[in-house]
Each structure stands twice: as C-alpha cells, then as structure tokens.
Amino acid sequence: MANNYKLRDLKKRIDSAKSLNTPPSKKKKESGAGFGFKISTEIIAALVVGVGIGLIVDKYLGTKPFGLIIFFIFGAIAGFLNVYRVMRRIEKQ
Amino acid sequence: MAAKDSPLKQFEVIPYSKTEVANYDISFTNSSLSMVITVAVITLFLTLTVNPRSLVPTRMQLISELMYNFIAQLLSDTVGDNAKKYFPFVFSLFMFVLIGNMVGMIPYQFTFTSHIVVTFALASVVFIGVTILGFVNHGIKFFTFFYIPGVPFYMHPLLIPIEVISYLSRPISLSVRLFANMLAGHTLIKVFASFVVAMPFFTGALPLVFIVALTGLEILIAFLQAYVFAILTCLYINDAYHLH
Known part of the structure; x- marks a missing residue:
C-alpha cells in the first residue's frame, strides 16, 4: 500500500518536472462560452438545412x-456528425 | 422595429438615399457606408505602409507584413501545395471581416458583420466557389465526397442524405457564427451602458468598468471570428482538393 502511494507520488513529480521542461503551448485556450457556441451553431445549422429540405x-x-x-432526424444526425468533425479537428491541433 | 433607446437600435439600417433599380432597393445605407470605409481603410493602410518597401521595415510596414504572413502561413498549413492561388481571395475575405469588425468597434459606427445578410452572402460566395472548385478538380467524381468508403452497402441510403445535409449546413454555420458573435457582443455592451445611466449614485462606475473589459474582449472576438472565417475557408478549399 505504501509503495503504491510512493509510486503515485513519483509519477506526479515526474509529470510536473516534464511540464516544466516543455514550453507552454502557444495556442490560447478557448473560453468555454466560445466553445459551446461553436458546437451549438454546428447543430443548429444542420437542423435548419434538414428541416428546410423536409419542408x-x-x-x-x-x-x-x-x-x-425524416429529414429532421437526418438533420439531427448530420448535426452530431458536424460536432464530431469539429471535435476531431480540435483534437488534431 | 427597435424602440427609441433599445440596445438593438444600433443595428438599424438607415438608407441615405432612395434608389430602386428594377424593383430592387439598392439604396446607399449606413451599412454600405461602413463597408466603403472598411475597404478604404484596408486599401489605404496596406498600400501606404508597404509603399516605402524598406528592407528594415517601419512599425506600420511590419503590421502589414505580419498580416500577409499570417494568412500565407495559414493557407500553406491547411491547403498545402495549391495554396498560393487562393491567397488573394482568403486574404481579402479575412481583411474585410477583420477590419469590418474593428471599424464596428468605433462608437456610433455601424457594424455590418452583425447582419446575417452580409455574413451569409460572404459564406455563400465561399460555399458556391468551393463547390465549383470541387467540380472543376474532380468532375462528376466530386459526388463521391458524400460516399463514405468501407461502410456496408445498406447503410448508404442513410448516410448519403446525412452527408449532403452536413455539407449544405456549412455556409449556415459559417455565417451564423460570425453574425451571432458580433450581434451578441454589441448588444451586451449597449445593455451594460444603459446600466451605467440607470444605477443610482456612483454604483454606475461598476458596469462602466465592465464595459471597458467587454470592449477588450470584443476586440479579441473581432479578430478571432475573422480568423475562424479564414481558417474554415481554407479547410473547405482543402476539401475541394482532397475528397476525404
């Protein structure tokens, strides 16, 4: 048990040492509101197109x-697909 | 539409002259004036600052070169080999949105990017242009863009409509993002400005401080949205070259 704690402590120390060595990423962290906004526009846009085609x-x-x-459902799925693609693009950066 | 002192009054389009051509209203409005100012500022700034062509650039020349490099880098990172051809388009688009947002930050100045008509027109130009580009590059094979390889055949009737809707939603999400950000920011500033007047004694100073902070944030958003517009345009151009 004590060993386990020691290991965990060591890992923490290694991680903190590593983060000291690597230069902080220049990419500015996006605000939560901005991120949520990006995601919501993707879903809304797909839904608008889906409903439009349906009508x-x-x-x-x-x-x-x-x-x-039917096209409302397609639009909803397309919205989630858009969100998935945005997320994947963010992951890559 | 907007009441006399509504926070939305700043978005009202006021025509300066009544001009109609074939039943279309093409009056010169405050929105048009704002765009003319924007284009004039861009043209004057870029030509005047780069004109000396000094090897050791002045501060202003450095700003112009920074903007050039910024977009050139963005394009070569996302599009790759064919990037140079699209530089004028993406750079104009970026500068128009950026300076349009910045000009809108000046008090009493109309913000044309806060109107969905304007942003949707810009996004439509990108969308239609990219679609034509896709057809020019791939011909009829461009339709395979909607076809996902490695999926069981019975899934395609479901997936192809979804892909098509996802593709058609691009100009909408592109335009709504820019328009809503600008609209929300400017409305928020106006709402807080009304608090400054309405609050008793010296407590009005509190929202005033907040407005100063918000204005800074708005300038950041103005830049960020122009950047997002440019980078998405680059990504769409890239998609027109590389299907999947």
Missing part, C-alpha cells in the same frame, strides 16, 4: 408530414 420535399411531393419528420 421542400413535403411541398413538392405532397408527403406531409413524413418528409419533415
């Missing part, structure tokens, strides 16, 4: 309300 399909094919329902 157009309904209008011209007369499939009210199924086009709206």
Whole structure:
C-alpha cells in the first residue's frame, strides 16, 4: 500500500518536472462560452438545412408530414456528425 | 422595429438615399457606408505602409507584413501545395471581416458583420466557389465526397442524405457564427451602458468598468471570428482538393 502511494507520488513529480521542461503551448485556450457556441451553431445549422429540405420535399411531393419528420432526424444526425468533425479537428491541433 | 433607446437600435439600417433599380432597393445605407470605409481603410493602410518597401521595415510596414504572413502561413498549413492561388481571395475575405469588425468597434459606427445578410452572402460566395472548385478538380467524381468508403452497402441510403445535409449546413454555420458573435457582443455592451445611466449614485462606475473589459474582449472576438472565417475557408478549399 505504501509503495503504491510512493509510486503515485513519483509519477506526479515526474509529470510536473516534464511540464516544466516543455514550453507552454502557444495556442490560447478557448473560453468555454466560445466553445459551446461553436458546437451549438454546428447543430443548429444542420437542423435548419434538414428541416428546410423536409419542408421542400413535403411541398413538392405532397408527403406531409413524413418528409419533415425524416429529414429532421437526418438533420439531427448530420448535426452530431458536424460536432464530431469539429471535435476531431480540435483534437488534431 | 427597435424602440427609441433599445440596445438593438444600433443595428438599424438607415438608407441615405432612395434608389430602386428594377424593383430592387439598392439604396446607399449606413451599412454600405461602413463597408466603403472598411475597404478604404484596408486599401489605404496596406498600400501606404508597404509603399516605402524598406528592407528594415517601419512599425506600420511590419503590421502589414505580419498580416500577409499570417494568412500565407495559414493557407500553406491547411491547403498545402495549391495554396498560393487562393491567397488573394482568403486574404481579402479575412481583411474585410477583420477590419469590418474593428471599424464596428468605433462608437456610433455601424457594424455590418452583425447582419446575417452580409455574413451569409460572404459564406455563400465561399460555399458556391468551393463547390465549383470541387467540380472543376474532380468532375462528376466530386459526388463521391458524400460516399463514405468501407461502410456496408445498406447503410448508404442513410448516410448519403446525412452527408449532403452536413455539407449544405456549412455556409449556415459559417455565417451564423460570425453574425451571432458580433450581434451578441454589441448588444451586451449597449445593455451594460444603459446600466451605467440607470444605477443610482456612483454604483454606475461598476458596469462602466465592465464595459471597458467587454470592449477588450470584443476586440479579441473581432479578430478571432475573422480568423475562424479564414481558417474554415481554407479547410473547405482543402476539401475541394482532397475528397476525404
């Protein structure tokens, strides 16, 4: 048990020493609000397009309300896909 | 629309003259004036500061060169080999949004980037341009952009609409991000400014301090949003070259 603590302590010390050696990343950390904003616009934009396509399909094919329902769901999934891509891009940086 | 002293009054478009061509209202408004000022500032600043072409640059020349390098670096990092061709476009776009935001920070000056019409028009230019670029580079094969390899065939009827919607949502997210940031920031400053007047005794100094801090934050956001606009344009150009 005591050994375990010692190991953990050592790891902590190594990590802190490492962080001292590596220069702090120049990338400014984004504020939480800015990040949330980025994510929400991605979802909203995809939903807007999905609903728009749904309404157009309904209008011209007369499939009210199924086009709206189906494309709303597609839009929601596309929104999550957008968010996933944004996240992956941030991870890469 | 906006009441007399509403925080939203600053976004009102006021036409200076009534001009109509074929039933389209093309009046010269305060929004147009703001854009003219922006373009004039960019042109004058860049030409005057770089004009001496001194080997040891002055401070102002250094600023111009920094901006040039900033976008050139951004482009070569994201697009790669074909970057040089798109530099004029991305640089103009970046400068227009950046200086437009900055000009909007001057009190009593209209902020044209706080209108979705303007930002959506800019985003549409990017979107349509990039789509045409994709077709020029890949021809009909550009449609494989929506086709994800390595997925069971019965999933494609589901995935292709999702990919198409995701692609079509690009100009909307691009424009909404810029427009909403500018709109929210400027409204917030105006709301706090009304607190300064409304609060009793000297407590009005508190929101005043806050406004100073907010103005600093707004200048940061003005730059950040122009940067985001430029980097996303670069990424979309890159997508038009490399499908997946």
